[in-house]
Amino acid sequence: MIGEGIAICKKEISRNAESCPYCGEPLKEEQPKQENKNKxxxxxxxxxxxxxxxxxxxxxxxxxxxxFTANSPTSKNSKPSRSISNTTTERVSNSAWDGSVYQVKAYLKRNLKDPDSFEAIEWSSVAKTDNGYMVRCKYRAKNSYGGYNIEHQIFILNKKGNVISVLQN
The missing domain is CATH 1.20.5 (Single alpha-helices involved in coiled-coils or other helix-helix interfaces)
Structure with a gap:
């Protein structure tokens, strides 16, 4: 291609022509195929x-x-600081998430025939007593025959948070 609109044979042709109608020489280079653009x-x-x-x-x-740096103190002589708080936390309390009591759930998981079938329906607030704590739980669980039973039980816990007695409601 010599110039736009001029072929090798020196004849003027249309700028839109792909080849010279006189000598057949191609004027425009072929466009790359669409397949190559996607590669x-x-x-x-x-x-x-x-x-x-x-x-x-x-x-x-x-x-x-x-x-490694999260657990190490910032200097060799520094001691971890302890925050002093006037509030005391109870050993037994209702979960803020679902109202459950961790110690009672753990007790039921250890003592039910099918621990995976445990489904809490309702928890009462934890009541503090002279000897420890008391809480009521209504739950559903499988029995020995594979059927589901709904139980209402009151759990008595000592001051350390261990279940010491279970009463039927």
């Missing part, structure tokens, strides 16, 4: 994978570094 250049991926490996490696180093 990804493999050389460009090599740089991306290197970056990903570098970022992942940096993340692993940060996690390992934070694990």
């Amino acid at each position: 990804v250049d493999r050389n460009s991926l090599k740089g991306c994978s290197g970056c990903l490996v570098l970022v992942f490696g940096g993340f692993v180093v940060m996690v390992i570094f934070s694990m």
Whole structure:
């Protein structure tokens, strides 16, 4: 192609023509096929994978570094600080999430015939007594025959939070 609109044979032709109608010489280069546009250049991926490996490696180093520095004091002579609070936490209390009492749930899981079938229906508030705590639980669980029973029981706990007695309601 010599110039736009001029073929090798030096005759003027339309700028939109693909080849010279006189000599047949092609004027425009062929457009790349659509399939080639969708293919990804493999050389460009090599740089991306290197970056990903570098970022992942940096993340692993940060996690390992934070694990070692989180538990160590900032200086050799410093002691961990203790916060002094006037409020005392009870050993037995209702969960803020679902109202359950951890010690009673653990007791039931240890003593039911099918611990996986336990489903709490209702919990009462924990009542503090002279000797410990008391809480009522209504729950559903499987019996020996595989059928579900609904039980209402009152659990008596000592001051340490251990279940010492169970009463039928």
